[in-house]
Amino acid sequence: MDLSPDAIIYWQWGPVKISATLVFSWLLMALLTLSSYLITRRLSSSPKISAGQNLLEAIVSFFQRQIREVTQQEPEPYLPFVGTLFLYIGLSNILAIVPGFRPPTGSLTTTAALATSVFIAVPIYGIAALGLKAYLRQYLQPSIIMLPFTIIGEFSRTLALAVRLFGNVMSGTVIAAILLLVAPLFFPVVMQAFSLLTGIIQAYIFGILALVYIASATEIQESRKRPKEV
Amino acid sequence: MGFDWFTFIAQLVNFLILLWLLRRFLYGPITRVMKEWAEKVAAGLAEAKEREAQAEEALASYAKQSEELEGKRQEILRQVQKEAEDNRRQFLSEARAEVQEARNQWQLALLRERENFLQALRRRSSKEVYVAMRQALRELADVELERHIVTVFLERLAALPEPQRQKMLGAIKHANNELMVRSAFELPDAEHKELNVVLHELLGEELKLHFLTTPELICGIELSAHGYKLAWSVDSYLSSLEATLEQLLASSTSLVKDRGVGA
Numbered sequence: 001m002d003l004s005p006d007a008i009i010y011w012q013w014g015p016v017k018i019s020a021t022l023v024f025s026w027l028l029m030a031l032l033t034l035s036s037y038l039i040t041r042r043l044s045s046s047p048k049i050s051a052g053q054n055l056l057e058a059i060v061s062f063f064q065r066q067i068r069e070v071t072q073q074e075p076e077p078y079l080p081f082v083g084t085l086f087l088y089i090g091l092s093n094i095l096a097i098v099p100g101f102r103p104p105t106g107s108l109t110t111t112a113a114l115a116t117s118v119f120i121a122v123p124i125y126g127i128a129a130l131g132l133k134a135y136l137r138q139y140l141q142p143s144i145i146m147l148p149f150t151i152i153g154e155f156s157r158t159l160a161l162a163v164r165l166f167g168n169v170m171s172g173t174v175i176a177a178i179l180l181l182v183a184p185l186f187f188p189v190v191m192q193a194f195s196l197l198t199g200i201i202q203a204y205i206f207g208i209l210a211l212v213y214i215a216s217a218t219e220i221q222e223s224r225k226r227p228k229e230v
Numbered sequence: 231m232g233f234d235w236f237t238f239i240a241q242l243v244n245f246l247i248l249l250w251l252l253r254r255f256l257y258g259p260i261t262r263v264m265k266e267w268a269e270k271v272a273a274g275l276a277e278a279k280e281r282e283a284q285a286e287e288a289l290a291s292y293a294k295q296s297e298e299l300e301g302k303r304q305e306i307l308r309q310v311q312k313e314a315e316d317n318r319r320q321f322l323s324e325a326r327a328e329v330q331e332a333r334n335q336w337q338l339a340l341l342r343e344r345e346n347f348l349q350a351l352r353r354r355s356s357k358e359v360y361v362a363m364r365q366a367l368r369e370l371a372d373v374e375l376e377r378h379i380v381t382v383f384l385e386r387l388a389a390l391p392e393p394q395r396q397k398m399l400g401a402i403k404h405a406n407n408e409l410m411v412r413s414a415f416e417l418p419d420a421e422h423k424e425l426n427v428v429l430h431e432l433l434g435e436e437l438k439l440h441f442l443t444t445p446e447l448i449c450g451i452e453l454s455a456h457g458y459k460l461a462w463s464v465d466s467y468l469s470s471l472e473a474t475l476e477q478l479l480a481s482s483t484s485l486v487k488d489r490g491v492g493a
Contacts, residue, residue, distance in 0.1 A: 022237060032256075040256060043262075053263075084245070
């Protein structure tokens with residue numbers, strides 16, 4: 001039994017491997033993009049809207065509300081990044097209950113890639129908000145001695161993000177597999193249902209953490225600007 | 231279970247592609263529509279607020295107008311009531327005046343009627359008295375009395391003032407010297423002759439006398455020529471009395487008229 005979808009390789013040419021991780025990722029991407037396209041090509045700003053538009057509006061409003069609560073800023077700049085993280089991870093985890101579907105989030109490479117994207121996004125948002133100099137200066141706050149720890153913190157939290165998601169999703173799959181061996185009837189179904197909940201929670205945690213990191217990089221600017229304004 | 235760097239890079243790229251795709255097909259359109267909708271709602275609310283303000287303004291304006299109209303209505307009502315009261319008083323006073331006028335007219339008419347009646351009564355009674363007197367004198371009258379009358383008449387004729395005599399002469403001349411001598415009874419010869427002599431002496435020798443017997447004179451004698459008349463008879467006395475009575479009655483009527491106007 002393969003625990004990670006990375007191990008399932010459909011096609012290989014040298015270092016180029018088309019694994020189940022990539023295939024199911026593309027499937028997810030296609031599903032998300034196509035459904036979004038189908039719904040958003042007929043949008044209406046009248047009181048009567050389609051069910052799909054209603055669903056998307058509800059999801060987007062939920063994102064906006066969450067972003068506004070966490071960052072205390074306008075949600076527009078952060079919405080696509082955080083929203084995409086949540087949708088990708090959430091849908092991937094939900095579809096885990098579909099027989100034959102291997103969630104890409106169950107592979108360490110995917111979670112590492114997502115964590116890395118957060119790792120890259122944080123300085124980008126920070127620099128966009130503060131400017132390069134001010135952003136880099138915050139690594140020296142409150143003292144230059146803190147610089148190594150701050151850098152270690154940056155890396156460790158990225159690693160934690162990746163491993164947390166991977167561990168949770170993989171554990172779900174592993175538990176389901178073990179339970180199938182021990183008690184093949186009924187109990188795995190309950191565990192599958194439970195994994196739906198943990199999957200959504202993990203997606204939420206990942207998104208919120210990414211948001212917190214980004215917010216912390218931009219909020220410093222706010223707190224430093226305030227005394228100047230006085 | 232190793233770490234596949236190719237898959238890692240590929241997933242990183244995949245995520246970036248998905249980010250771009252969702253930004254293009256999901257977040258962009260949805261946020262735009264939501265913004266439009268929010269703007270529409272805000273615009274609708276603003277419009278509703280404006281309309282509410284307008285409605286409140288209109289309401290206030292209508293309330294003010296209504297108040298003004300009510301005030302005007304009360305004013306008009308007061309005016310009309312005052313006019314009605316004035317008219318009522320005027321009509322009442324006019325009606326009172328008319329009633330007073332009618333009463334005055336009626337009283338005057340009553341007074342006139344009474345006066346007319348009294349006048350008619352007086353006239354009638356005087357007539358009756360006159361008729362009775364005439365009857366009595368007619369019964370008393372005779373030739374002897376007439377002779378006395380002629381005697382007195384002749385004395386009076388002799389004492390006739392000059393202007394009257396001249397007037398009589400003028401009249402006789404106009405009547406071709408003819409003089410009518412009327413008496414109630416046939417005059418006795420002695421009086422006849424005496425009268426003839428006296429008249430010829432007084433009025434000229436060429437005088438032609440015509441003697442006539444007229445019972446209407448009752449008792450007495452009358453000379454007449456061309457409208458001039460000289461008489462001394464009971465009838466003339468009675469006529470004079472009647473004329474006096476008429477005059478008295480006429481003066482009493484005018485007195486009544488004066489009183490009627492004064493009332």
